[in-house]
Amino acid sequence: ILTPILTLTLTLTLTPTLTPTLTPTLTPILTLTLTPILTLTLTPILTLILTPILTPILTLTLTSAQDADGRCVCTVVAPEQNLCSRDAKGRRLKRLLEKVQNMTQSIQILNLRTQRDFQYIMRMENQIKGLRSRFRQVESDRRTHVSKNFQELKGKMASLQPLIPVLEQYKTDTRLVSQFQEEIRILSAVLMGIQEEGGADDYEELRPRVLKLETRLHSCMNKLTCGQLMKISGPLTVKTSGTRFGAWMSDPQEPLQNNRVWYMDRYTNNKIVKEFKSLSDFVAGVESRTYNLPFKWAGTNHVVFNGSLYYNKMQSNIIVRYSLETGRVVTQRALQSAGFHNVYPYTWGGFSDIDLMTDELGLWAVYATNQNAGNIVVSKLDPETLQILNTWNTEYSKRNAGESFMICGTLYVTNSHLTGAKVYYAYSTKTSTYQYIDIPFHNQYFHLSMLDYNARDRALYGWNNGHQVLFNVTLFHLIKTEEES
Structure with missing residues (x-):
């Protein structure tokens, strides 16, 4: 729970890796908990929209700049908390918001784990295309080539061929992650709007949507193999x-x-x-x-x-x-x-x-x-x-x-x-x-x-x-x- 006089500065380093973020002690009477995956990653393939949801009744002011090393420095100013969280429906909304936050973080993990691999596969796709062209040329005029070289080239082509469906799967998963991000953004906005208006009648309607999204996300993440x-x-x-x-x-x-x-x-x-x-x-x-x-x-x-x-x-x-x-x-x-x-x-x-x-x-x-x-x-x-x-x-x-x-x-x-x-x-x-x-x-x-x-x-x-x-x-x-x- 942040106080109205707190200004938190986060330095987000743009890397394709997962950064477990330290939970610092900010003042002698305040400890701010940050999750282990609060990292913003920008790539040409995916751009994650970071939507911090700290509490159901907390709104944030966020500004950003760039330091001399090119790192993004974000400043978050939190206003004073009100007391509406004592309401039973408010507490239910809070739990739902926390679930959405966890799913947002899980999407970040999924994105971070796949970015480097996707770039690698893209490079492999170019190699496959080049080999495919050479292979066709050799096939059309194989009588003029030594049999050993032909078989070696054919073997390389065969070893790269399985990467094609993997590449297509990455492209599909990339679109899935983008869809997840948009759905979570909409859900978060709706939940915050309900809370601000003081009504929770739509809670039961929203809850199945969150659960369905969570199930789809887990299914996507279960595709990750050992690395x-x-x-x-x-x-x-x-x-x-x-x-x-x-x-x-x-x-x-x-x-x-x-x-x-x-x-x-x-x-x-x-x-x-x-x-x-x-x-x-x-x-x-x-x-x-x-x-x-x-x-x-x-x-x-x-x-x-x-x-x-x-x-x-x-x-x-x-x-x-x-x-x-x-x-x-x-x-x-x-x-x-x-x-x-x-x-x-x-x-x-x-x-x-x-x-x-x-x-x-x-x-x-x-x-x-x-x-x-x-x-x-x-x-x-x-x-x-x-x-x-x-x-x-x-x-x-x-x-x-x-x-x-x-x-x-x-x-x-x-x-x-x-x-x-x-x-x-x-x-x-x-x-x-x-x-x-x-x-x-x-x-x-x-x-x-x-x-x-x-x-x-x-x-x-x-x-x-x-x-x-x-x-x-x-x-x-x-x-x-x-x-x-």
């Missing part, structure tokens, strides 16, 4: 707290409207976990619950997944699953042959031998064994029983890795925990193959002791020398066609 890491940007400093080493995280299985944060300071000799109801509470230091774990943890590579905390028990290779709802250990299991207690840590040490992580495919453990000569081992775990479902042995030394994280079944490894670090190595569990890559990221505070991917937020959570930070990731992925869906 490949292309870029890391940021970091965004959320807070500065604790010691040099620690972990903080949210549950990727929770709904978008829930944004609880868990905080575990230090890498050893501690068993106190702090919970915050929201990111804004975390920034403000307002705890909602404290857990006293039965066992101390080792390292900083813990994870919260589907309501449970998974961590490495100190001075052992035992993984503990702790229910955050009941406050009890559900199960614990030894990770056979895994080194522990600084036998095979990351380069910074800190008992980081066993790294637990999640992605779109579930729960993983990354560690090293004597049998694999100290190189990284990746195991897929059953989140209920902690049994190993499958294991892959890599040839990358665990001690030479700075940090690592999983995205869509691929392990990404950084070459250092210090300044100048980059994602250097990628191992695909789908194909059991690896490649050396070069994806730099800004290690702003010089010493990274935790880096984990959150599939819901599409962001990397990091602990950087006592600073809790977020890195934005750009993934390349295709949209499934109707047949694949």
Whole structure:
């Protein structure tokens, strides 16, 4: 709730990526909550209309300008709130407006995730057209060409041919997003008009329209497939707290409207976990619950997944699953042959031998064994029983890795925990193959002791020398066609 004397300045950087936006503390008595996807993106293909809906009774004055670096700087001035929200119908309208806002944000996510891919496919379309022309020329006069060259060209054409229906699907989805934007804009205007007039008779009529639009949007977003890491940007400093080493995280299985944060300071000799109801509470230091774990943890590579905390028990290779709802250990299991207690840590040490992580495919453990000569081992775990479902042995030394994280079944490894670090190595569990890559990221505070991917937020959570930070990731992925869906 903004006060009539507040002026908020938002700097919106025009990039094709998703920027989880910090929830800053603006005054000693005021905390303003901004959603993790409040980013305006302008491309030749799509232009999202940003329609902030803060409360059902709040109207905004918005002006914009451009700074020296070409970034758009928007100023929002909020008037004083009235008291009509006490009315029961007003509260129902408020909930409906919030649903429209959530859908607006979801559309922004969909748009951001497809822009880069669409541009890539457009380039591929030009290549297809060029190859098609060359192919026709070769076909018409193939007797004068060497058979090997002809077959090679034909193979390239065949590999690019499947991209044509994908391109057409992107064009269709682009039109869908535009339709969604227009429908939400109209609904928002109608709802605000009803509220201003003090009548809510049309609420029941509007509600089915919102639900129908929401269903269509979810259907469109479900076409997104797993992606490949292309870029890391940021970091965004959320807070500065604790010691040099620690972990903080949210549950990727929770709904978008829930944004609880868990905080575990230090890498050893501690068993106190702090919970915050929201990111804004975390920034403000307002705890909602404290857990006293039965066992101390080792390292900083813990994870919260589907309501449970998974961590490495100190001075052992035992993984503990702790229910955050009941406050009890559900199960614990030894990770056979895994080194522990600084036998095979990351380069910074800190008992980081066993790294637990999640992605779109579930729960993983990354560690090293004597049998694999100290190189990284990746195991897929059953989140209920902690049994190993499958294991892959890599040839990358665990001690030479700075940090690592999983995205869509691929392990990404950084070459250092210090300044100048980059994602250097990628191992695909789908194909059991690896490649050396070069994806730099800004290690702003010089010493990274935790880096984990959150599939819901599409962001990397990091602990950087006592600073809790977020890195934005750009993934390349295709949209499934109707047949694949």
